[in-house]
Amino acid sequence: xxxxxxxxxxxxxxxxxxxxxxxxxxxxxxxxxxxxxxxxxxxxxxxxxxxxxxxxxxxxxxxxxxxxxxxxxxxxxxxxxxxxxxxxxxxxxxxxxxxxxxxxxxxxxxxxxxxxxxxxxxxxxxxxxxxxxxxxxxxxxxxxxxxxxxxxxxxxxxxxxxxxxxxxxxxxxxxxxxxxxxxxxxxxxxxxxxxxxxxxxxxxxxxxxxxxxxxxxxxxxx
Amino acid sequence: xxxxxxxxxxxxxxxxxxxxxxxxxxxxxxxxxxxxxxxxxxxxxxxxxxxxxxxxxxxxxxxxxxxxxxxxxxxxxxxxxxxxxxxxxxxxxxxxxxxxxxxxxxxxxxxxxxxxxxxxxxxxxxxxxxxxxxxxxxxxxxxxxxxxxxxxxxxxxxxxxxxxxxxxxxxxxxxxxxxxxxxxxxxxxxxxxxxxxxxxxxxxxxxxxxxxxxxxxxxxxxxxxxxxxxxxxxxxxxxxxxxxxxxxxxxxxxxxxxxxxxxxxxxxxxxxxxxxxxxxxxxxxxxxxxxxxxxxxxxxxxxxxxxxxx
Numbered sequence: 001x002x003x004x005x006x007x008x009x010x011x012x013x014x015x016x017x018x019x020x021x022x023x024x025x026x027x028x029x030x031x032x033x034x035x036x037x038x039x040x041x042x043x044x045x046x047x048x049x050x051x052x053x054x055x056x057x058x059x060x061x062x063x064x065x066x067x068x069x070x071x072x073x074x075x076x077x078x079x080x081x082x083x084x085x086x087x088x089x090x091x092x093x094x095x096x097x098x099x100x101x102x103x104x105x106x107x108x109x110x111x112x113x114x115x116x117x118x119x120x121x122x123x124x125x126x127x128x129x130x131x132x133x134x135x136x137x138x139x140x141x142x143x144x145x146x147x148x149x150x151x152x153x154x155x156x157x158x159x160x161x162x163x164x165x166x167x168x169x170x171x172x173x174x175x176x177x178x179x180x181x182x183x184x185x186x187x188x189x190x191x192x193x194x195x196x197x198x199x200x201x202x203x204x205x206x207x208x209x210x211x212x213x214x215x216x217x218x219x220x221x222x
Numbered sequence: 223x224x225x226x227x228x229x230x231x232x233x234x235x236x237x238x239x240x241x242x243x244x245x246x247x248x249x250x251x252x253x254x255x256x257x258x259x260x261x262x263x264x265x266x267x268x269x270x271x272x273x274x275x276x277x278x279x280x281x282x283x284x285x286x287x288x289x290x291x292x293x294x295x296x297x298x299x300x301x302x303x304x305x306x307x308x309x310x311x312x313x314x315x316x317x318x319x320x321x322x323x324x325x326x327x328x329x330x331x332x333x334x335x336x337x338x339x340x341x342x343x344x345x346x347x348x349x350x351x352x353x354x355x356x357x358x359x360x361x362x363x364x365x366x367x368x369x370x371x372x373x374x375x376x377x378x379x380x381x382x383x384x385x386x387x388x389x390x391x392x393x394x395x396x397x398x399x400x401x402x403x404x405x406x407x408x409x410x411x412x413x414x415x416x417x418x419x420x421x422x423x424x425x426x427x428x429x430x431x432x433x434x435x436x437x438x439x440x441x442x443x444x445x446x447x448x449x450x451x452x453x454x455x456x457x458x459x460x461x462x463x464x465x466x467x468x469x470x471x472x473x474x475x476x477x478x479x480x481x482x483x484x485x486x487x488x489x490x491x492x493x494x495x496x497x498x499x500x501x502x503x504x505x506x507x508x509x510x511x512x513x514x515x516x517x518x519x520x521x522x523x524x525x526x527x528x529x530x531x532x
Contacts (some may be wrong), residue, residue: 120374154307154347158354158403160396161333162388163413163462171338183396190394196399198358200405201311201351201370 001030001121002094003128004037004114009048012090015111019060019087022049024113025079025213027093028065034128036114037092039066043093045113070097076104083108119150136206136213142194144185149202151178157199227364227410230327231299232271234532235505236411236440241498242505243526244301244413244442245269245517248278249289258284262293264514268521270529271328273413273507276303280340287321294325294336301384302326305334310350311359311370318360322379330384330413331356342526353405357385361408382410387441388415389426390465398429405439411441413507414459417493419465427502436502443497446509447520448486451475485522494524 016022024046031037035160046062063086068075070093083089083105091098092113102110118130133150139157149155153171160179163170169177186195204210213221235242245265250257251353265272272293276286283289285528286485307308309317321329333353337345351359360383361370367378385404401412417423423443430436448454451474458466470489477485490508497503506524510517521527 116334153335153338154349154352156333156349156352156354158400160391160393160400162386162391164391164393165462166392168462171336175349177392180393182265187395190398192399193283195396196403198354198403201355202356204350 001033002035002095002116002120003097003118003120003130004031004116006036006041006045006092006114007112009045009052011112012045012050012113013052016049016060016088016090021061021063021085021087022046023063023065023079023083023086023089024049025070025091025093025097026064026090027070027091027097028066029069029071029093031093031114034122037094037097039064041092042066044198045090053176057208067093070094073100074191076100078103134207135202135204136210139202142199143182144181144189144191146178146185148178149180151176159200228265228327229378230271230382231532232301232328233382233410235530238530238532240530240532241526242440242442243269243524243529244271244505245514246272246273246507246509246511247289247293247514248275248333248511249284250287251281251283253284255292258289258292259296261514262296262298265517266296266298267529268517268527269508270505271299271301273301273303273330273509274330276305276334276413277340278303278335280307280335280337280342280345287317287324287326290321290326291324294343299328301328301330302347303330304356305332305333306349306351306353306356307334307337307347309428310348314351314356314359315363315369318363318379318381318425319375322381327380327382329360329381330386331360331409332386333403335459336420336492353385354404357383357407357409364444366409383410385409385412386415387461388410389417390415390419391463392428394422398426398433398435401430402433402435405435411504412441414442414444415463416444416509418457418466418470420493420496424500427500431502436504440504441502442505442507443493443500443503444488444507444509445493445497446511447513447516448474449483449513450486451482454486463488480504487516487523490520491524494526 023042024042026042028039042064046064049062088109090111090113091101095116098110098112119132120128120130123129133151153169164177164180167180247262273292274286286303290302293300337347362373362508364378367375371428387401454471457464474482474485
């Protein structure tokens with residue numbers, strides 16, 4: 001899933017300081033799963049904004065709405081009859097959401113309410129961890145099913161570097177050295193010789209480096 | 223074609239079978255050319271080549287190629303270091319051509335410390351290729367006369383290719399394989415991380431020799447004399463991939479006030495003596511960090527002078 005975290009309320013209040021009628025829009029996709037942008041969080045943010053503005057003597061109307069997904073025009077359309085009633089919209093979907101809203105409703109001010117972090121998953125309750133860098137050419141099978149591009153601080157394809165210590169990365173004792181894990185796993189699987197093979201420079205043409213990406217599935221295009 | 227890959231002094235010394243001795247010099251955090259020249263002059267005649275670090279610990283300094291050229295002007299052979307953190311493959315290949323064109327003949331290929339350590343932690347890193355692929359890049363340009371895209375290089379750069387090895391990083395068992403991988407990728411010589419845990423280094427070298435790696439590549443053992451107990455404890459605790467045994471810290475502490483630096487040098491000299499005899503070790507890389515003025519004395523006491531003229 002795409003993992004995000006809430007923007008500080010102070011930052012959001014600053015964004016909308018001159019607005020009087022707001023719509024907070026959530027998304028039932030990834031951000032609901034990572035507890036940051038679903039119907040529940042829409043309610044929390046809306047209430048926080050109302051309270052803060054009331055306290056500062058600038059009362060505000062904040063309404064709530066949660067879409068099935070914000071990354072799909074079909075669902076974004078749902079707002080067409082109500083969006084005109086508001087000074088601004090705060091989207092608490094991932095970074096895709098506010099952009100789809102901005103594109104569909106060009107005259108409405110759209111603000112992001114969350115900071116999108118990474119593609120990953122929940123490793124324990126309340127803890128999410130990055131897994132994929134979206135490089136466009138998956139190679140995890142060479143590395144024991146683990147991705148050094150997303151998970152090594154230096155994206156080394158021929159790791160581990162000299163900073164690996166006690167299974168941790170040189171940048172922090174809180175960061176796992178994925179190469180330490182890759183070596184251990186490949187050793188256990190009896191596949192060490194595969195790691196001794198040289199991995200040549202990767203083509204980043206399919207990654208973001210190749211420019212903004214678009215995917216066309218001809219069989220689905222009407 | 224010459225019998226040498228690059229014809230650098232370092233290559234000639236190593237190829238002649240003599241025990242090599244290299245030094246290190248960090249460029250200034252500014253354009254203080256005089257300070258750099260002064261530091262470098264201490265090393266002149268004491269070592270076969272001087273490593274010029276490339277924004278080491280991710281702190282911005284004068285570029286390593288520029289500082290390397292200043293050393294050349296001083297009559298000192300540089301070992302130009304390049305990290306993959308700050309350049310993509312275009313900048314890497316063009317800098318390789320640039321340094322060679324201006325007379326640099328040795329190049330050490332490194333991944334580079336993560337920018338989080340340095341003085342610009344907000345920076346975006348590059349890591350388009352890694353150190354292994356950098357070795358391969360230089361070798362491909364030199365020996366095949368090709369860029370990474372397969373196109374011809376118009377006059378290939380003939381560089382003596384170096385790489386680093388840290389026998390003390392983990393997982394230990396994999397380290398010798400990674401060394402083998404660097405040699406297969408094209409490393410002509412290796413300079414190791416600073417060695418303090420001699421038992422572990424002996425074991426590492428034994429494995430390297432068993433694999434015949436010392437016959438395919440020159441391995442230089444890394445030595446950094448400890449200046450103080452504080453430096454030793456800092457390296458032991460704060461520098462990832464560094465292995466400083468408690469016994470060494472106790473020894474330094476036991477030396478008493480005012481005598482710790484001398485004890486640090488004594489330990490380094492004992493190490494160098496052992497490396498001279500150790501199978502598979504072709505030389506010593508002395509990293510006297512901000513202690514360049516001590517290098518003549520250490521070289522003298524280690525029996526490294528005069529340096530061979532090949």
